Amino acid sequence: MSRDVRVAVVMGVSGSGKTTLARALAGAWPATFLDADDFHSDEAKARMASGQPLTDDMRRPWVERIAVELQCRVTVGERVALAFSGLRRAHRDMLREAGLPLRFLFLQGGRDLIAARMRARSGHYMPVSLLDSQFEALESPRGETDVRAIAIDVPPARILEQALSALE
DSSP, rough: OOOOOOEEEEETTSSSSSSHHHHHHHHHOOOEEEGGOOOHHHHHHHHHTTOOOOOOHHHHHHHHHHHHHHHHHTTOOEEEEEEEOOOOOHHHHHHEEEEETTEEEEEEEEEHHHHHHHHHOSSOOOOOHHHHHHHHHOOOOOOOOOEEEEESSOOOHHHHHHHHHHOO
């Protein structure tokens, strides 16, 4: 990559560890932590909490809000570690089209491992019942040159090491 990475987009299905890794990156890289979930409308959060997945049309303005925020932060010199599902190629492309030096870190893990993690967490609007819809919505980023895959079946410290290495 010709420009230094300014935005690390930690992506994957719900429960894969995006927020955990993005927070750890924010401290170790260092960068500002942002959670894409914070950019969802109240309506979108309520829909997901009721067990209904979002449509692509519902996700589009959410991704647009995130792209604008990233542009603002990079413009003032910040680096950003963003927890963002990035399930659809079109949404990843929307972030790419923002013209920012970014890299995607794709957290990969099996359904059973991720479901167990989701059951163990509390206070999150995304129910385990939507995990299958997350996997169905995921368009694999294999072959996208700015994406680095990271397996999540290793200790968190190892995941962070791999992420930092991918940002060099």
